[in-house]
Amino acid sequence: MQAWSYALSSAHYAPATAPILLRGDVCLNLKTAAALGYQGLELHTREDVQLDYDTIIGTSADCGVSVAAVVTGWLNTQGGVSLVDDRPYISHAAIEGMRNYIKMAARLKTNVIIGWIKGLIPEGTDPQPYLERLAGNLTMICTEAREQGVKIFVEVINRYETNIFTTVREAMDFLGSWEIPNCYIHLDTFHMNIGESNPVEAIRSCGERLGYFHVADNTRLYPGSGIIDFRSYFSALKEIGYKGFVSVECLPYPDGETAARRALEYLKQCEPEIRTEG
Ligand code: LER
Ligand code: MN
Numbered sequence: 420m421q422a423w424s425y426a427l428s429s430a431h432y433a434p435a436t437a438p439i440l441l442r443g444d445v446c447l448n449l450k451t452a453a454a455l456g457y458q459g460l461e462l463h464t465r466e467d468v469q470l471d472y473d474t475i476i477g478t479s480a481d482c483g484v485s486v487a488a489v490v491t492g493w494l495n496t497q498g499g500v501s502l503v504d505d506r507p508y509i510s511h512a513a514i515e516g517m518r519n520y521i522k523m524a525a526r527l528k529t530n531v532i533i534g535w536i537k538g539l540i541p542e543g544t545d546p547q548p549y550l551e552r553l554a555g556n557l558t559m560i561c562t563e564a565r566e567q568g569v570k571i572f573v574e575v576i577n578r579y580e581t582n583i584f585t586t587v588r589e590a591m592d593f594l595g596s597w598e599i600p601n602c603y604i605h606l607d608t609f610h611m612n613i614g615e616s617n618p619v620e621a622i623r624s625c626g627e628r629l630g631y632f633h634v635a636d637n638t639r640l641y642p643g644s645g646i647i648d649f650r651s652y653f654s655a656l657k658e659i660g661y662k663g664f665v666s667v668e669c670l671p672y673p674d675g676e677t678a679a680r681r682a683l684e685y686l687k688q689c690e691p692e693i694r695t696e697g
Pocket of ligand 1: 492534580
């Protein structure tokens with residue numbers, strides 16, 4: 420039996436340089452994901468998007484593909500707000516946006532990813548007040564999400580894109596010392612390849628706190644195109660009993676569907692040694 424389910428990234432619109440595989444309508448993408456052999460579709464979207472929930476939920480049930488997670492980065496990159504911003508009216512707008520994403524996820528029976536919406540600590544400043552602000556805001560968001568049955572996944576992102584949680588150790592220490600409830604670690608093999616001296620140990624160190632897992636190869640093309648040793652990563656996932664999604668978030672080359680097809684074919688080849696009994 421397979422320990423985890425596979426998902427792939429999607430958005431209504433995204434530039435070709437974004438690690439998004441399927442573009443366009445959510446229901447069409449759910450059907451395409453099913454035809455490609457996936458069990459989950461990850462939604463990169465704005466917090467105020469109008470979704471036809473009944474149709475999405477019906478299509479999802481019909482084709483056997485669930486929404487794997489709602490991704491919040493665009494609230495930062497397009498909306499211009501962040502959870503650590505010094506201006507209260509900006510960080511409050513980020514929290515309000517997160518509340519919308521949580522409602523969206525609750526209706527879709529899925530979870531929420533926090534990546535860039537954390538924001539950046541300004542260069543040359545004392546990080547402590549920003550980390551304290553982040554801890555307070557995350558505690559509030561994660562507590563409210565738990566009341567709606569939604570988990571929050573905090574992504575570890577490479578140091579060229581962010582300066583908060585660039586390694587697993589940093590994220591684990593933060594979550595542990597602030598005792599943030601309902602908050603799980605989200606790893607991405609592309610980012611780990613930059614930030615982790617030993618990615619396999621990094622996966623192991625998350626233990627039960629690992630909630631979500633993005634896969635791309637070292638150049639951010641599809642898994643199997645480069646040099647990342649997915650077999651050893653999968654063994655580590657199995658060791659810690661990971662049961663979430665393994666979600667392909669890679670560049671759409673040579674095109675999204677081909678990349679998705681090649682990724683899944685390769686990832687399944689990495690599986691046999693990790694198959695569980697039954
Ligand atoms: C988002 O999941 C991510 O990995 C960031 O690098 C934004 O693309
Ligand atoms: Mn990612």
